[in-house]
Each structure stands twice: as C-alpha cells, then as structure tokens.
Amino acid sequence: MRPSSDTPRHWISWAMVSPLALVMAIFLILPIAMIVTVSFWQATEWSIVPAFDFENYQFLFSSAVTYKVFLNTFKYAAITWVCTLGIGFTVAYFLAFHVRSLAWQIALFLLCTIPFWTSNIIRMISWIPFLGRNGIANSVLISWGVIDEPLDWLLFSDFSVILAFVHLYTLFMVVPIFNTMMRIDRSLIEAARDAGANGAQILWHVIVPLTKPGIMIGTIFVLTLVMGDFITVRFMSGSQSANVGRLISNDIALLQYPSAAATAVVLLITVLLVIGILLRFVDIRKEL
Template identity: 65%
Template sequence: MRSLARNPSYLQVTPLALVILLFLLFPVITILVVSFWDFNAYQLIPDFIFDNYSFLLTSEVTLKAYLKTFFYAFTTWAITLSLGFTLAYYLAFYIRSPLLQGVLFVLCTVPFLTSNIIRMISWIPLLGRNGMVNSTLLETGLIDAPLEWLLYSDFAVVLAFVHLYALFMVVPIFNSMMRIDRNLIEASIDAGASALQTVFQVVVPLCKSGIAIGSIFVVTLVMGDFITVRLMSGGLSASVGVLIHNEISLLQYPAAAAGAVVLLLTVMLMLSVLFRFINIKKEL
C-alpha cells in the first residue's frame, strides 16, 4: 500500500490493466487452452493434444479456405484503398469550405449507420437473376441471358466487403491529408512537378499513417468475417471464419479454438510485416 501511495501512476494504470486482462488476455488464453483439448460427440475432454492443429495444418480444405480468405482480403484492400484515397483526396484538397467538407463527410458515413446485414441483403434484389441490374441489361439488349456471377459469387462477396469497410479506409486517410501543410503542395507545383508526381511524392508519403491504419482495419475485418462470405456467396465459398463458425455450430469447440489461434497468429504476422514499413506511433 505504501509503494502504491508513493507511485500514484500504478493506481492510474490499474483499471485499464484489469480491463485488458479480463476482456482481452483472459479470453485469448482460454481459447489457447481449449485448442489443445480433445472432444467427442457429447463432451469436451480436458487434455493436451496436438490433433486439432495437425488436422488443421494438413487439411486441404483449410489451405483452400486460407487462400480464398487471402484473396478476399487483398482484393478488398486494393479496392478500398483506391476508392478511399481518391475520395479523401477530393474532400481534403478540392473542397475548400470546411462546412461543405463536413457535410460531404457526414453524407459518406450515413449508409454505415445501418446494420451490416441490412446493407448486404439490399444487394440481393439488385444483383439477383431477376434483379434490377439483369433486368436493365436485358431490356437494353446488352445481354441475352441473366448474368449468374453477379450474385452468390466471389464478385458479390468482394462487392459487399468494399461496401461494408470502405469507410474504415476513408476516415484515417482523410485525417492524415487534413494535417498536410498546403504550402508543401504549392512548393511541389512551383518546382515543376506534375499532379501525379505531387500525389505520389508528396501526398502519399505524408499520409502513410492513415493508409496503414486503414489497411489494418480492412484486412483484420475481412480476415475474421464469416457472415458476408456465407450470405453473399450463397454458401458456395468458404473462408477461415466460415470454417470456424461451422465447427462451433457442430460443437467442435477445440477444433474451432485451434482455427481461431492460427487465424490470430496469421493476422498478427501480416500486421507485423506492415509495421516494418511504417512506425505508426512516430507517424501519429
């Protein structure tokens, strides 16, 4: 007690430490412990076996699920980065009025105030076989038969991901661009740089932190998502999240825990590679 009284900083950090311990470390440790248990059709059997990991790491189904998940993550990241950077650049450098910037930014966030499920379901009557897109294309004579790949396909999954997570890329990039000194842009133009040279040699390096933070959000959200893949693919595609969800539905908790641990390590490895290219603490 005397040491705590002499060091009040310990008292300040204790509540946060307890919250992290209770809601972050304890669940992760529990999942890690359960991943080594055995199970049958009726119960969980406390044990220390590696069967769950050996099956997971040698299964062809798991390999295909990870490849599909990486495809979704990389494709969604590339599209959201392109769209997010373009939109943030327009708002930051082409809209001069702060009031208009705020209004347009709020308009960008309005669709994200609804449920993710509702936003995904809204694509079904639009992209379905008899949906608005196919009906319009058929009436205009651009196609002779409905396009089957618009819905319940990888295209639909990626489209839904971009719709769901684009804002997570726009916001951090926009915040980074708003902190850029406009004199640097003018100096680049005065030095004879073209618009593209100014963007790639001045703007992009100065908003690396926003790009990194947006990338972290998008990649981690896509890697752990299972509802979007299951709904928009019609059950025809599988991701790591879908496999874990299926194992939980079948009460195979140790196998699901092993899958969650491997997925967590995979995401942490991807983030560690990203952190090697940028020091977010220093940039912020």
C-alpha cells in the same frame, strides 16, 4: 493531493495504469488465453475432454481444406484491400483538397457515414435483389442490349462477396486517410508546385508519402475485418464458398469447440503476423 517526494515515481505510474491494465486483462488477455487453452482439448461425440493434446492442430495442418480456405481468405482480403484503397484514397483526396469549405467537408464526410446508420446485414442483403438473375442489374443490361440473357455470376459468387466487402468496409479506409490528408501542411504542396512539379508528381512524391500512416491504419482495419468476417461470405456466396471465419462458425455449429478454437488461434497468429509485417514499413505512432 500531491504525492510525497518519498513515493517512488514508478509506483505512481503503476497506480495510474493499473485500472486500464485490469480491464485489458479481463476483457482481452483472459478470453484469448481461454481460447488457446480450449484449442488443446479433445472433443468426442458427447463431451469435451480438458486434456492437453495437439490433435486439433495436427488435423488442421494436415487437411487440404484448411489451406484452400486460408488461400480463399487471403484472396478476399487482398482484392477488397485494393478496391477499398482505390475508392477510399479518391474520396479522401477529393474531400481534403478539392472541397475548400470546412462546412462542406464535414457535411460530405457525414454523408459517407449514412450507410452505417443501418445494420451490416441489411446493407449486405440489399444487394441480393439488385444482383439476382431477375434483379435490377440484369434487367437494365438486357434492356440496354448489353447482354442477351441474365448473368449468373453477379450473385452467389466471389464477385458478390467482394462487392459486399467493399460496400461494408470502404469507410474504414476513408476515415484514416482523410484524417492524415487534413494534417498535411499545404505549404509543402505550394513549394512543390513552385519547384515545377505537376499534379501527378505532387500526388506521388508529396501527398502519398505523407498519407502512408493513414493508408496503413486503413489497411489494418480492412484486412482484420475481412479475414474475421463469416456472415458476408455465407450470405453473398450462397454457401458455395468459405473463408476461415466460416470454418470457425461451422465448427461451433457442430459443437466442435476445440477445433474452432484451434482455427481461431491460427487465424489470430496469421493476422498478427500480417500486421507486424505492415508496421515494419510505416510508423503509425505518428497518427495515434
């Protein structure tokens, strides 16, 4: 049944968008509002007092540990982003421009998703026997004569944390970049080649600029996932390192919910600022 001509168009628009707006309000806006509210409460040894106070934020910003943990979080995010971008761009480029058959493209792309058939924790823990002091990596290096004694920094270190992050989140960089590359008009590449451009020039001046929206989407995925992760840092660092997610987890374990909520609010604002800065460079609406 078509609406009558007397019905205002804006009311029809509001009626169509209201179910989705209601879902967003209940499952996104309301939980965030509750976290922000709890972040201003006070916590004692026995109870939580719903009183408006800036004590949690004052303690958070006056602690040297906070800045060290945030710096560590940015370090993990930056290094992981560089590694996943390099691997993700290479894999996507190979699938999009070197695999001619669509069937093979789909098959190889699905092959990249095989690790996601198992739990993140299982994939992460699987590195422990490989990187351990008596693990496969050290045994192979010693048998080849590369090293004389096992390397201790392979496991329970920043190296193992970043390795696990790259293993877990590279696919989030591959997918959007591959999707963007598949949309590139191949006639543009042919035109650049006819104009005398070599492979490197075509890559840098044609493919990379046209792939920027996909790179930006992958960057947002990887940065937000790494900055909010805590279980990977806990297991792969052997509890010797920490990030903001681990800080929040520790507060929750100690029943310090207001402090955890305040840290979560600061982390959320930080992530939103990073995303806002990234979106000023590339318009990703073309990919959405």
